Amino acid sequence: MIDAWYPVGLISGLTREGRETLLMEQPITVRAGKTGKPEVVTADGRSLPIVERFGHVWTSLGTPEKDLFTIPEADHPERVLVDVGVVRVKCSPLRAVENFLDIAHFPFVHTDILGAEPHTEVEKYDVKIREEEDEVWATKVKFFQPQAAKSAEEGITTEYMYRVPSPTSSVLYKTCPPRPGEWDVICLFVQPLTETLCDVWPWMALFDEDTSMTDLIHFQQLIFLQDRSILENQIPARLPLDPGMETPTRADLTSIAYRRWLKQHGYTYGAELVAQ
Amino acid sequence: MPDLMPPRRERLEILGEVNSPSFVPWIKRHSGRLGLEASAFSVAPGRIGVTVAGQPDLIDALEVGCLLGPIDVWVSAIDRAPVADLI
Missing domain, CATH: 2.102.10.10 (Rieske [2Fe-2S] iron-sulphur domain)
Structure with a gap:
């Protein structure tokens, strides 16, 4: 890493x-x-x-073999680029990314914003490690959300794609309410301070002409602060690469693919190698 | 409470770098935690076979868990096939 x-x-x-x-x-x-x-x-x-x-x-502390990944969709000149700022979280940097990939927690942690009961079922979706790009991708992810974005006025079924292009970065593409056919881009960039402490730098590239920058930042900070209390109480603090003490299910396939990809590359900083 | 689906029996062929001695006990332990009955293990180079019986969703969960597995194995694929109806 x-x-x-x-x-x-x-x-x-x-x-x-x-x-x-x-x-x-x-x-x-x-x-x-x-x-x-x-x-x-x-x-x-x-x-x-x-x-x-x-x-x-x-x-990088080392010698990167390849350039930092790109997000071509974010280059569109009409997008609003949002530097959300930084949130310090007492958790493994890998845990922060894994939580971002987990859609099943939306109704319980981001209640009435990104999810709501009884709409808790995660429909079947596609996930794979793309060998050519060397990235994890989850596609055709669909979920009902009461307020999918700051610009959304009512609940909609949102479609997502998740992408992990580097060990502590994740890119989320989601349905863009004011611009059908386009994707909003929401990123989680994680700076590993130690194996159990990280600075999280969310960043967004959105089509949203109506919402003020302050409101966009506050919306995303609210979402991430709701996650922080969960992240800081996860046991073990590091991300297990052996699921022996957990019971992952089909809804967790993106998390499993992420962990497989970490394991394949020996990306173990912030990981628990043996189930405790 | 949702209705339970009828139990099923399936053969899982787990492929990859799977011949660590830790893996069969790991599968037995994980099957037990999921309430599945695991039997008829077979081990060959690059392959572990196991027959499991129980709720289909829990067999799915065993497959998901085995895809990651313990740290000293690398599972490249899992082939599943029904063995016979339990009922």
Whole structure:
């Protein structure tokens, strides 16, 4: 995992003084250089590689073999790009991603917003590890939501696609109420501070001309803060790669595919290898 | 309470890098936790076979659990086939 790209700050939040933070337990400083371009340096003065994308500064402690993933849909000029900010969560970075992939919790955690009883059934959907892209994809995911987005005025059956393009990033494509045929793009970029502590940087690329930026940010922060209390109380704190103490079902196939993909690549930072 | 479906008996052929000695006991344990009866294990290179009986949804859950399995195996696919009706 050391060679993967990780988000470490908002481009819009860079300062000359910089922000001191951690990346996989290594102290780093994220700052604007003399020319205003971002710099990331370790405590011993080593400059780390940088990518500026999706409103964030990305870096790696190792030597990434490939470029950071892209989201072509997010390039549409009419989309509103939303830097949601950062939420610190006392959980494994892998747990944060896995929770984002879990649709079954919507009616119980995001009650009357992203889900509501009795609409709790997760219909059968497709999930696979796409070998060519080396990504996890779940498609044809359908779920009833009372308020699927800030711009939605009534309940609708929302269709989703989930994508995991890197170990601590996930991209959600969902039905766009004001623009049928297009997808809203909602991302969860997770900065692993330690194996059981992370900074979560949600980011969105939406078609929404009516809602203020403040309301869009508040909506997404509300959703994630509802998740945080669940995430911080999960046992074990790390994400199990052996389901021996759990009973995953068909509704959990995206989570299982994500864990299989982590296991296949040896992405074990923040993982529990043996069921306790 | 939803109606239970009739129990079923199926043969699961679990394929991949599955020959770790930990895997058969793991399958027995996980089947037990799900209330399934697991029997007639067969082990060959790259393959473990097991016959399970119980609720169809729980056999599905066993398949999902086995797809991930313990850390020292890699399951590439699971083939399922009905064995015979229990009733």
